Amino acid sequence: MVNHRQAFDEIRALIGARLSQGEADRDQHGQSETWHRAPPPDAVAWPETTQEVSAILAICHRHRCPVIAWGTGTSLEGNALATQGGLVLDLIRMNRVLDIRAEDMLAVVQPGVTREALNTDLRATGLFFPIDPGANASLGGMAATRASGTMAVRYGTMRDAVLGLEVVLADGTVIRTGTKAAKSSAGYDLTALMVGSEGTLGIITELTLRLHGQPEAVSAAVCAFDSMQDAVNCVAVTMQSGIPMARIEFMDAVAMRAVNLNSGTDYPEQPHLMIEFNGSPDGVRSNAEAFGEIAADCDGRGFRWASTPEDRTRLWEARHAAYWATLKLRPGATGVVTDVCVPMSELPAAVEAASADMEAAGLMGNIVGHVGDGNFHTLMLVEPGNAQELARAKAAADAMARRALAVGGTVSGEHGIGLGKRALMGEQHGAAWPLMGQIKRVLDPHGILNPGKLVPDHEDASEPAGSAPG
Amino acid sequence: MVNHRQAFDEIRALIGARLSQGEADRDQHGQSETWHRAPPPDAVAWPETTQEVSAILAICHRHRCPVIAWGTGTSLEGNALATQGGLVLDLIRMNRVLDIRAEDMLAVVQPGVTREALNTDLRATGLFFPIDPGANASLGGMAATRASGTMAVRYGTMRDAVLGLEVVLADGTVIRTGTKAAKSSAGYDLTALMVGSEGTLGIITELTLRLHGQPEAVSAAVCAFDSMQDAVNCVAVTMQSGIPMARIEFMDAVAMRAVNLNSGTDYPEQPHLMIEFNGSPDGVRSNAEAFGEIAADCDGRGFRWASTPEDRTRLWEARHAAYWATLKLRPGATGVVTDVCVPMSELPAAVEAASADMEAAGLMGNIVGHVGDGNFHTLMLVEPGNAQELARAKAAADAMARRALAVGGTVSGEHGIGLGKRALMGEQHGAAWPLMGQIKRVLDPHGILNPGKLVPDHEDASEPAGSAPG
Incomplete structure (x- = not known):
């Protein structure tokens, strides 16, 4: 690893103690929510203005020092890990x-x-x-x-x-x-x-x-289903019917158990949809009725309505906590998260196959998702240090991603590429992937910005823009 | 102008008579809807497959022959004019x-x-x-x-x-x-x-x-106003109130006169809004009522509802024909069209200033617009060959564009840059404009694709990506 002392000296002259090479600061900015691991960065800086960011980048550009932007450190694919060392730029002081x-x-x-x-x-x-x-x-x-x-x-x-x-x-x-x-x-x-x-x-x-x-009226509900297939079919039919949904989230039985344990709720431990309607009071009512009919056709039952703002907040906080709640099901476990997104007609089959993948891998985990977009996640719980489990989880994740590609979907609906999906970029984008690398080199000729991520390594990229006329 | 004979010979070997250098074909593909003029291209090709497009581009790339894509030739800023000669690629046979x-x-x-x-x-x-x-x-x-x-x-x-x-x-x-x-x-x-x-x-x-x-229910209407200001204020209040509009179009008195003459309608020759609601029958009704109250507050009157599909088709065909209808008000005239888009709060002042610009320029024309987006057009009617009138129209257009930039808007809401807006790109984008040129050079290193458009000329661009650290 290169020593970036000169760059850091110049940055320190600019922002003083807002540059740190202390171990605690570096460790704090070298962690990931998920299984991805990398050595910590060599330093952390806390700029307060655009001018400081500009001056720091000019220094790092001159000295070929990697720069990795950092927000809350909550990305799930190792997106902000300093895999090649350098400087993490923590932007949290620019919070106005x-x-x-x-x-x-x-x-x-x-x-x-x-x-x-x-x-x-x-x-x-x-x-x-x-x-x-x-x-x-x-x-x-x-x-x-x-x-x-x-x-x-x-x-x-x-x-x-x-x-x-x-x-x-x-x-x-x-x-x-x-x-x-x-x-x-x-x-x-x-x-x-x-x-x-x-x-x-x-x-x-x-x-x-x-x-x-802010919509005039909002109404949210949970609805239980006997099987995952029933729930996901209900989503596909609902979306295809054109009912305007504000939210339509899927959570499997494992996620519901985790949420109950974490949030003190008492939902049945079955697959659920969590839904929300918003708009005018009349619109909310008629949309909720139309959804209710579709849900009944799909054997949905036990609607629980959350009509007060407090009830709704509790419901969506429970949903948002599903990730951390599920992690707690296996104390100490690290998570391998998947994030495919597929066309709506492909969603039921994709969820079913993902469930089979997890079962075949012998891993505990959940399936949740923003299913109205065709986007769902699995979270597989892996024992830290258990290379075999991790390999099985990654193989399952790759299988899900490749099946999404086969039906016109994407390997990442919302988590980005980071370290976790980079190996799949060539499969998803073909000749467009090296093109991304060429665009990066125009904007970042020395490759200092979050190096080792998203685009092919410099030597992998074909030169120039696609050499093989179709 | 370079002679591209070699390139054309190779393309002819590929697609035969679907390459033409005939004058009529070249002229047909060298015209613009508006005042922009350029010599015709040197040749026109009609590819039928992606493979043909690929092979033709490979040839043109090798021979440095400009290639300009062509659809229906209806762009308004000279976007598809072959200003540097070369080949127009008419894609109309790829119509499946x-x-x-x-x-x-x-x-x-x-x-x-x-x-x-x-x-x-x-x-x-x-x-x-x-x-x-x-x-x-x-x-x-x-x-x-x-x-x-x-x-x-x-x-x-x-x-x-x-x-x-x-x-x-x-x-x-x-x-x-x-x-x-x-x-x-x-x-x-x-x-x-x-x-x-x-x-x-x-x-x-x-x-x-x-x-x-397709929405379950649709309802459309026209509504007249005494002044342009009343109509545009009504738009701003409506949009800020959050009423979901399917359409909300402004047309001034000149545009209404033109539409009456062209479409045989008998609208009052006053500023109008043309509006449409869609959704559930209840939603359409309640949104129309809410809009009606705002319109009444703004002295809107004489609502005419178009509830049958035929009436609505007539209404929107009249709106779509406004451009050609207005051109006919001055027989033989060429049009100078503007296309700014501004934040909603800036719309009333922008429309008023544009109207004053046209009046000061002494030019007949109209103001119409997709005002729910903050986007409006003026169409100024210029006598062909009258350089002084054209200069006055262009000066007015520039003034409108610069005022849009001053309030955080854009010089082009929907017509693109073409020839008409290129001179304003530097003002709108600053250091981001040369960056666009650098990105183009990655994808098109010899500059064969629609040359002379959108990005700075090669020699204008700073090298490399922004040389002046902020």
């Missing part, structure tokens, strides 16, 4: 909501603002920000991984939520992408290029986010 | 709907399929494709310019409608972007990079498009 323009339904925020903090600030405006991955993640990190969550079925993902960005490129150049208008056809969509680029193309230092009106 | 997957709410089409042809094919499915620029444009062209139309306020633009693409790169390499799943976080969003790239990064040979369910 800079502007809320209620009449334009947008907010301008720094990258360290978390989704919950933004929604707290929005409370009085009648607006809210709907993207909700499980963790209370930073908005910069959510943009970087193109996160979504339970409400994507209604409001889209970070792809749809981000109107514009301020981004610092590898050499310190600051650019702005997008506008504050609702749409634009003025040139390449650099906003969309940055969203989901996982810190490999630039460091996001400001976001302009689309907000939505 | 390849797959309709109703249960996944998507269609796979070739680029020459028009939006109306797709909707005809979809009629029996209960689904439809909502993006509707004025012309019956090709879907490939609509993706290339990131088109939208009257329903973007409800369904988004081509940015939202395109799930995936097959694209032939400059050297003939065929890539696939996106998936058939509802979302993906697997790497750079090359789909979004291609949508709106106006044929400068690759040639779109296949599109996977998101479809929507």
Whole structure:
């Protein structure tokens, strides 16, 4: 590993004690929520302004020092691990909501603002920000991984939520992408290029986010099913019928047991759908009725309605906690999480096959998902240090991913690529994968931004842009 | 102008008479709907397969022959003019709907399929494709310019409608972007990079498009206002109130006069809003009532409801014809069209200032717009060959564009950049504009794809990616 002393000396001259090479700080910024492991970074910096980020990147660019952006450290694919050492740029001090323009339904925020903090600030405006991955993640990190969550079925993902960005490129150049208008056809969509680029193309230092009106009426419910197939079929029929769902989440029996243990709830330990409707009071009522008929046809039963805000909060907190709750089922276990997304017609078969994969691998785990998008996760619980179990889990995960590809789906619905999915990028994208690498090299010629992630290693990429005319 | 005889000989060996250098074919593919003019291309080719497009591009890449993709030739900013000669690739023979997957709410089409042809094919499915620029444009062209139309306020633009693409790169390499799943976080969003790239990064040979369910109930109306300000204020209040509009279009008195003359309608020659609600019957009713109250507060009057499908078709055909109808008000005139989009709170001032600009320029014209998005157009009628009038129109257009930029808007809401907006790209994007040029050079190293458009000329671009650390 290269020693980046010169770079760190220059950065220290700039931000003083906000650069740390202490072991505790480095360890804290070298951990992952899941099974992915890497040595800690060589240093951690806490910039407070775009100018500081720009100056730090210019230094690192000059000294070829890797830079990895860090938000809340809650990504699930090892997305922010410093696999080649270097500097972690912790953006959590850039946590100001800079502007809320209620009449334009947008907010301008720094990258360290978390989704919950933004929604707290929005409370009085009648607006809210709907993207909700499980963790209370930073908005910069959510943009970087193109996160979504339970409400994507209604409001889209970070792809749809981000109107514009301020981004610092590898050499310190600051650019702005997008506008504050609702749409634009003025040139390449650099906003969309940055969203989901996982810190490999630039460091996001400001976001302009689309907000939505708080609905007049909201109603949520859980509904139990005898079998996973019944529940997932109910989702497919519901989505194909066009009933506007605000949320439609699947949780299997294991996840429900975990939630009961963790949240003190007493749901039947069966497959469930958790659903939410929003809109006008009349609309909510008629949509709920229409869903109820479909659910009954699929042998759904035991509807429990959560009509007060408190009941709904409890319900969705339970759902959001499913990941950590399930981890506790096997104390000390590390998680291997999958994240495929498939066309709706392929969802029932994909979930069934994933369940069989887990069973064949002999691993405890759950299946949950944002099934209205065709997106579901398995969480497999692996004993730390048990290489054989880990290998079985990874083989099962690969099988699920490859089946998703075979039916026109994706290996990652919302968690990004990180370390966990990089080996599958070539299979998913073919000739478009080396092209991604070539685009990265334009923006980051020395490869300092989150190296070893997302694009092929430099020597893997074919040169130039696709050499094999079709 | 270079002679591309060798390239054309090779292409003729490949596709025979589907390459033409005849004057009529060249002239037909060298025209623009608006005031933009350029010499015709040197040749026109009509490929029928992706393989042919790939082979033709490989030839042109080798011989440095410009290639300009062509759909229906209805773009408004000279987007497809062969300003540097070369080959126009007319994709209209690639006009098959390849797959309709109703249960996944998507269609796979070739680029020459028009939006109306797709909707005809979809009629029996209960689904439809909502993006509707004025012309019956090709879907490939609509993706290339990131088109939208009257329903973007409800369904988004081509940015939202395109799930995936097959694209032939400059050297003939065929890539696939996106998936058939509802979302993906697997790497750079090359789909979004291609949508709106106006044929400068690759040639779109296949599109996977998101479809929507035909709403259960639809109701449309026109509503007259005494002043433009009242009408535009009504739009701003409506959008801020969160009433879900399927369409909300503004047309000024001139546009209404033109529509009456063209379509035989008898609307009052006053500013109007044309609106549409869709959803459940109850939802349509309550949304229409809520809008009616806001309109009454803004002195809207004389609602005329169009409840039968035939009445609605007549209404929206009249709206779509407004451009050509207004051109006829000054026989023989050429149009200078503007296309700014601003944040909603800035819309009333922007429309008022645009109206003053046109008056100061002494030009007849109209103002219409997809105002629910903050997007509006002026169409100024210029006497052909009258350089002074053209200069006044262009000065007014520039003033509107610069005011949009000053309030966080964009110089192009939906028409793209073409020739008309290129001079404003640096002002809108700053350091991000040369970056677009660098990305283009990766995908098209010899600059053969629609040269002279969208990105800076090669010698203008700073080297490498932004040289001035912020």
